[in-house]
Amino acid sequence: MNEIFGIPLSAFIGQLMIGLINGSFYALMSLGLSIIFGLLHVVNFAHGAQYMLGAFVAWGLLEFMGIGYWPALLITPLVVGAFGLVMERLLLRRLYSVDHVYALLLTFGVAMLMEGAFRWKFGATGQPYPNPLKGGFELGMTFIPAYRIWVIAASLLLCLSTWFVIERTKLGAYLRAANENAPLVRTFGINVPRMLMLTYGLGVGLAGLSGAMAAPIYQVNPLMGNSLIVVVFAVVVIGGMGSILGSIITGFGLGVLEGLTKLFYPDAAGIVIFVAMIATLAIRPHGLFGQEPK
Amino acid sequence: MKNFSPQVTWVLLALALAVLLAAPFVLYPRFLIEIMCFALLAAALNLLVSYAGLLSFGHAMFFGAAGYVTAHAVKVWGLEPALGIVSGVLVAAVIGWVTGLLAIRRQGIYFSMITLAFAQLIYFLALRMDFTGGEDGLQNVPRRALLGVVDLSGNLAMYYMVTLITAFGFFAIYRVVNSPFGQILKAIRDNEPRAISLGYRANRYKLLVFVISASLAGLAGSTKAVAFQVVTLADLTWVTSGEALLICILGGLQTLLGPVVGAILIVSMSHYLATLAEWVLMIQGLVFVVVVMLFRKGIVGEYYAWLDRRAARREAVPLTPPVPEQ
Numbered sequence: 001m002n003e004i005f006g007i008p009l010s011a012f013i014g015q016l017m018i019g020l021i022n023g024s025f026y027a028l029m030s031l032g033l034s035i036i037f038g039l040l041h042v043v044n045f046a047h048g049a050q051y052m053l054g055a056f057v058a059w060g061l062l063e064f065m066g067i068g069y070w071p072a073l074l075i076t077p078l079v080v081g082a083f084g085l086v087m088e089r090l091l092l093r094r095l096y097s098v099d100h101v102y103a104l105l106l107t108f109g110v111a112m113l114m115e116g117a118f119r120w121k122f123g124a125t126g127q128p129y130p131n132p133l134k135g136g137f138e139l140g141m142t143f144i145p146a147y148r149i150w151v152i153a154a155s156l157l158l159c160l161s162t163w164f165v166i167e168r169t170k171l172g173a174y175l176r177a178a179n180e181n182a183p184l185v186r187t188f189g190i191n192v193p194r195m196l197m198l199t200y201g202l203g204v205g206l207a208g209l210s211g212a213m214a215a216p217i218y219q220v221n222p223l224m225g226n227s228l229i230v231v232v233f234a235v236v237v238i239g240g241m242g243s244i245l246g247s248i249i250t251g252f253g254l255g256v257l258e259g260l261t262k263l264f265y266p267d268a269a270g271i272v273i274f275v276a277m278i279a280t281l282a283i284r285p286h287g288l289f290g291q292e293p294k
Numbered sequence: 295m296k297n298f299s300p301q302v303t304w305v306l307l308a309l310a311l312a313v314l315l316a317a318p319f320v321l322y323p324r325f326l327i328e329i330m331c332f333a334l335l336a337a338a339l340n341l342l343v344s345y346a347g348l349l350s351f352g353h354a355m356f357f358g359a360a361g362y363v364t365a366h367a368v369k370v371w372g373l374e375p376a377l378g379i380v381s382g383v384l385v386a387a388v389i390g391w392v393t394g395l396l397a398i399r400r401q402g403i404y405f406s407m408i409t410l411a412f413a414q415l416i417y418f419l420a421l422r423m424d425f426t427g428g429e430d431g432l433q434n435v436p437r438r439a440l441l442g443v444v445d446l447s448g449n450l451a452m453y454y455m456v457t458l459i460t461a462f463g464f465f466a467i468y469r470v471v472n473s474p475f476g477q478i479l480k481a482i483r484d485n486e487p488r489a490i491s492l493g494y495r496a497n498r499y500k501l502l503v504f505v506i507s508a509s510l511a512g513l514a515g516s517t518k519a520v521a522f523q524v525v526t527l528a529d530l531t532w533v534t535s536g537e538a539l540l541i542c543i544l545g546g547l548q549t550l551l552g553p554v555v556g557a558i559l560i561v562s563m564s565h566y567l568a569t570l571a572e573w574v575l576m577i578q579g580l581v582f583v584v585v586v587m588l589f590r591k592g593i594v595g596e597y598y599a600w601l602d603r604r605a606a607r608r609e610a611v612p613l614t615p616p617v618p619e620q
């Protein structure tokens with residue numbers, strides 16, 4: 001058949017692919033945000049800027065050191081994660097004793113600082129990044145680029161392994177315990193401040209990795225985090241702040257929803273996620289998978 | 295609001311009046327008008343954040359929406375500025391009421407996210423709808439005579455009108471804060487379950503202050519539209535909300551004058567660094583970071599705290615207690 005719900009099949013599959021791609025990034029980014037919020041109770045407004053940093057690191061590795069995509073995938077999250085570690089140690093840690101809103105504002109300020117710095121250096125136009133996985137698959141009438149398949153598969157793998165580490169391993173158990181009752185966990189001899197620092201680094205590293213993976217698809221420019229971050233916040237809120245599985249499922253789900261809305265109801269595509277968020281908050285205030293805050 | 299003695303307060307008010315009257319002859323009126331509009335927006339946000347404990351990320355939606363409605367009313371429907379501004383404020387109040395209904399029931403970060411979502415919604419609507427002029431915005435809004443009588447084409451006249459409006463806005467905030475209503479708000483902010491147990495319907499109070507805050511933000515936006523004769527999508531972005539927040543924090547949360555000081559600094563900075571646009575963003579981010587890390591009370595707040603410390607030192611308890619009577 002050539003049509004589905006009255007839309008040509010090739011267009012449907014094309015939009016589905018786009019939705020899954022966007023969903024992959026939504027899922028990866030909201031995963032990082034959820035982890036950070038779950039343990040540190042900090043809303044990391046710098047997440048979009050750290051994503052942008054990751055893309056620029058990947059681009060810089062190629063441009064100045066000739067390091068290609070695949071090594072960059074390993075190096076970028078480490079570099080960006082290190083930046084996160086420093087940020088936590090020097091800045092965020094001092095704000096745990098005061099109202100959580102100050103930490104949020106700090107990350108907001110850091111995001112502005114980073115965006116301003118990169119705009120100053122690189123301007124607002126984008127730098128291209130070559131596609132490392134050229135070619136693709138013919139599926140009937142549609143052409144599916146191989147790189148996009150890789151992105152979707154990689155994000156799924158990353159999301160599920162992160163979920164596994166947090167929910168099914170000892171380290172994850174420590175993290176979840178510290179989330180519930182940090183002082184008590186400290187009395188067991190576990191270095192909670194270091195765990196907080198590493199958690200923040202992990203979340204930031206995930207953002208950086210998303211940026212590196214995004215580089216061949218979207219142009220590498222200082223504003224790339226901006227439009228993404230607001231949508232990702234909506235995803236995290238719908239999924240439930242602090243819920244790992246919620247972020248993953250909601251990320252992919254909303255990406256697909258957005259992609260398909262573009263097909264059936266193009267004008268609403270920009271706002272469908274926010275409408276979904278408002279609807280979710282009206283019905284299930286703590287998100288689809290969230291729990292009551294303590 | 296700092297409790298100065300009555301004499302000091304009158305002197306300060308007289309001084310402020312003198313400054314306001316003389317200022318347009320020293321600095322460009324348009325510059326002063328911009329400061330006042332942003333000061334009012336920040337003050338509206340400050341009311342919500344400091345006295346109700348609700349951090350809104352979407353105040354730009356009230357600012358921009360009111361601006362668009364007023365601009366449209368004056369340009370297309372031919373209304374004179376006062377009516378135009380009133381319509382803008384009413385629209386902002388309605389949006390505030392609808393948003394508030396949904397947002398108030400949630401706490402903390404969820405509240406902030408709902409406001410952000412609504413703001414993005416409004417932004418996208420404004421982008422698509424015809425009457426907003428899309429990417430171009432609404433331009434060449436005519437400067438009609440106020441109430442059909444007062445000529446506003448000159449910048450000086452416009453400055454005085456804006457000063458009056460801004461003063462009214464700040465006075466409204468002062469009345470809200472220093473009133474039984476304001477006391478109940480503070481009680482709800484500090485310990486909501488207790489306030490509820492005392493019989494106050496906290497959600498109603500929060501919704502009301504949210505609508506007041508939205509209306510004042512709308513007032514700022516409408517006034518800006520009339521004064522500068524243009525409204526664009528930039529007024530609706532969360533960047534504008536962020537700037538308002540920065541002004542609040544820099545000036546000092548929980549103070550009445552904080553937004554004014556903050557607005558003066560931030561608007562001046564973006565003007566004097568206008569040629570270096572990227573520097574503005576970097577500096578704003580740096581200011582944010584420095585203030586949050588080191589001067590959490592903001593400029594005015596730190597000054598008040600210093601005054602308090604000085605007063606406390608004067609009234610220090612003597613080291614040797616008085617000998618009790620036998």
